Amino acid sequence: MDFGLSQDQQMLRDAVARCLRDTCPLDHVRKCVEQENPASDRVLEALNVLGVGGMLVPEEHGGLGMTLLDATVVAEQLGFAVAPVPFLASQVLAPIALREAGSKEQKARWLPKIARGEVRVGVAISETLETRDGSGVSSAAGELTGTALFCLDFKGADAYIVADAKGRLHLVDAEASGLTTISLTTIDRTRSVGELRFDGAEAEPLADDGGVATSRLRDAGRVILAADSLGAGETMIQKAVAYAGQREQFGRLIGSFQAVKHMCAEMAARHEPCRSLVWFAAHAFDAMPNEASLVACQAKSHTAEVHRFVARTSTEVHGGMGFTDLLGLHYWFKRIGFDRQVLGGPETVRAEAAVLQGWTKAA
Structure with a gap:
């Protein structure tokens, strides 16, 4: 059994590594952190040229239809360069959520934009693991109420995918009425985390698949x-x-x-x-x-x-x-x-x- 990266995956690894060496030296990381900018446009643009934004988007929606193993190859290089870019939520979790639980209309509206790097989508599912006092989200009649902590890829997001108390996912526009967003500070200032507060905020539910x-x-x-x-x-x-x-x-x-x-x-x-x-x-x-x-x-x-x-x-x-x-x-x-x-x-x-x-x- 030959267990290792394929030739294509090795080429992907090397291409991303070269890209980050050219666009993301430590001085650039330090500058982004000092400016409280956990989303370097320069690095994101270079990665989008390589197609990283559309890796997990199905081909019929303009993506590359690649696997999670391909995404881990990229993630390792991002960690190696400590790159300040939204990747985990916006380019991995959001495409997976939409392709597996989104409606045809939701897929057609969001996945092509994600693949082209035109939108960023934050993801908040921490409450399905551990709930702190005062946190937790409930849904009723297409509206969300409550608080979701530790939303990933928070800053600059155009929309958020949020899990309610029953584990069902909902899509919330960043400009939705009844939504208040608060930026949180963590030890890692190369990535963005935030708090979402819902007071009857309008939301589009994804498939009710029991979590x-x-x-x-x-x-x-x-x-x-x-x-x-x-x-x-x-x-x-x-x-x-x-x-x-x-x-x-x-x-x-x-x-x-x-x-x-x-x-x-x-x-x-x-x-x-x-x-x-x-x-x-x-x-x-x-x-x-x-x-x-x-x-x-x-x-x-x-x-x-x-x-x-x-x-x-x-x-x-x-x-x-x-x-x-x-x-x-x-x-x-x-x-x-x-x-x-x-x-x-x-x-x-x-x-x-x-x-x-x-x-x-x-x-």
Whole structure:
């Protein structure tokens, strides 16, 4: 069995990597963060030229009709470059929601625009996992009431896809009356998160499928977050190894010290197996739907733990320089921290995996 990326996927990876090297150096990331702009038009335009915006849009609606595994290839490179672009919700979750639960009219109206990069769509499904006091959305007579926290790809969105308390998805125009939007600050300022407050806001329901589409969004989102962490962790390992080969202490390169060698080796040894786990989870999403939820949980929880270790250890290899803005290592550190918690931290996701395997009962 040959388990790896196809030649086309390798070409996609290399093309996206070159694109980000040219358009998204660390100085550009820093500038976007300073301007509170988590959506770089320059990077987005370059990625849209490659067709990234329409990857998961079916061909009949102007997209490329690609798989989630293809999207994880892109997500890994975005994490590697810590790129400030809306991808998870607008270019992955929204197309999946519309193609699997949207009506013919909704697909025809939104999917071609997503494929062309003409619109951005935020996604708010966090309340289907964990509900905080005062949050939660209810629907009645085509209107939404309540609060949805942690809407992904929030800033600049033209519409939002929101899950209600029963798991049904709804499409809400960003200008809908009764909708109030509040930008939230997280540790990762390369991505946008917001709060949606509904007071009888008009909404278009998607298919009433008993929450199946919402479950699919959780699976896809977890795999993409794991892939993003994979890319961010790769960068942190490379930077730690490069720094150890340049920094001298006591007249020797610190990379010659056995303790530092062990730190770098252990990062690589824990990181590399995550790649095949993420690939398999992405493959299962399209090819093995009965296993998709479980392997998505495994990929999300395991990569979250591994890359927290990588983020900490890489920073330690850099010593005091690892905490400076000049070096910029903290952008990847925070990216990994964000990926760890969104759509369920390791503890939450492992508990869900235990239920899926029949080891425990749902709370």
